[in-house]
Each structure stands twice: as structure tokens, then as C-alpha cells.
Amino acid sequence: MKFNIIFFILINLQAAMTIFNFNSESNLTNWRIVHDVVMGGKSDGNFSLNKVGHGLFKGKVSLENNGGFSMVQYSFDTKNVSDYSKVVLKLKGDGKTYQFRIKSNNNDYYSYVSSFETTGDWEVIEIPFKEFYAAFRGRKLNQENYPGKQMEMVAFLIGNKIAESFELELESIVLK
Template identity: 60%
Template sequence: MIIFDFNTQSDISNWNTINDMVMGGKSNSAFTLNDLGFGVFSGMVSLENNGGFSMVQYNFETKNVADFTKVCLRIKGDGKTYQFRIKSKASDKHSYIAAFKSETDWTTIEIAFNSMYPAFRGKTLNMPNYEGNHMEQIAFLIGNKKEESFTLVIDSIVLK
């Protein structure tokens, strides 16, 4: 199942950035399509005013994902660590999270659903890992407890 396959005609209006400004921080980010049709999440993470994260999230209609066991991210990054996040319901407070280190060449990152742990505001919750039944939101987040610029280029997000 294809969650998103970027191309020059992609509608990215349901992709939204959220930065630590929601809690007084100074980080900033943008999500754009480049000339080749890839999604580009880029910006600057700042620790000023107790900040420290930038995120881009994609909301969509509920998908039944019970027939799948993993997500495959075709990406090219900057060597930094990011989080991939899933929400069963967009209204859930918690996300299911998996961290990955990006590579500077195109690579496919495979993340098993059952390896994604539940967390809220940086704290792991005492709940089961992602069971992979429903999905309404995915996100990429960078928050490595340091000031840094970042660029993550996304080709596709596919469930297998």
C-alpha cells in the first residue's frame, strides 16, 4: 500500500510543519517539493527558549493497515537521526515512534510496525507497541537535543 509517492504533480497541502514554537521555542522548518518532485523537509532546530524539535506530519483518511507489517521509507538525508511516527487516530495524544539515522545517498529504511513504541512529549508510555491495525497520520521529526540545520528528502512511503 502506497501512503505517499512523491512526484512533480504531488499535492502536499496535507503535509504540515510543526515546530517547537508551539511551546515557545525558535526552531523553524519547511516542507516543499523540489524540482525533481521529491518532498523536502528542511530547517533549523534551535534550543533557544527550551525548544529543540521540528516535525512534518501528513494527515489522511483512516487506512486499514492490518494486512501489512512494516513501513518502507525511500529517503536521502544528511546523516542525522530522525524519528518516523505513526498515529492510529490523528486525535490520539501519543505517537508510535521509530528512530533512524539518515544516509547521504538514497536508501530504503524498513521499520517493523511492532518495533514502534508509544510516546507522548518525549516520554515512553506503558502501552503495547504499534499493533498495525489503523493509521491516520504519519510524521518525521528531528530533535536530537542540539542546534542543527537539517534536510531530509523523501521519495516514497510504502507499507509492506
């Protein structure tokens, strides 16, 4: 019985993998903005650290010239994520819907996507890997969901098919 309890505790103490933990010393070099201006749109987003050291993704989505999205993405060296099963985001949104995106390989033309709604308060959003579907340019692809083997990029995207301002404050991105 004692062995079973210790084993259970060890399983539950499996270390989480931190993808990014924001603080006043955070280096945002590998974070970059991509928005619809690549297609002629006029959306405008930016990414910075706020006064308390949280990541701040904010701006305006415009539908002009067939636009309609803004995204911030973070690229990193390949991470083996096969020991994990979900993404855990600690953030404060603005009541709007966002997408969290994963790329297994930076060279893939598609991303694995899952949408989440924000409440306007600080919250923890947990998204199981199995909920991330493959998509390209807003279209779901006919292939398996995220296999959860490796990861090289994560991103937040807003594109709700309406013109709107947005603000998403980020504290951490962790795998469990």
C-alpha cells in the same frame, strides 16, 4: 509442488500500500509543519517539493527558549493496515537521526515512534510495526507497541537535543 510454488509467488506479490509517493504533481495540502514554537522555541522547518518532485523537509533546530524539534506530518483518511507489517521509506538524509511517527487515530494524544539514522545517500529504510513504541512529548509510555490495525497520520521529526540544520529528501512512504 506446482501449487506450492504458485501460492508462494502470490504471497510475495501482496500489493504494497502506498501512503505517499512524491512527484512534481504531488499535492502537499495535507502535510503540515509543527515545531517547537508551539512551546516558545525558535526552530524553523519547512516542507516543499524540490526541482525533481521529491518532498523536502529542511530547516534549523534551535534549543533557544527550551526548543529543540521540527516535524512534518501528513494526515489522511483512516487506512486499514492489518495486512501489512512494516513501513518502507525511500529517502536521502543528511547523516542525522530522525524519527518516523505513526498515529492510529488523529485524535490520539500520543504517537508510535521509531528512530532511524540516515547516511547522506539515497536509501531504503524498513521499520517493522512492532518496533514503534508509544510516546508523548518525548517520553515513552507504558503501553503496547503499534498494533498495526489502522493508520491516520505519519510524520518525520528531528529533535536530537542539539542545535543543527537539517535536510531530508523523501521519495516514498509505503507499507509492506
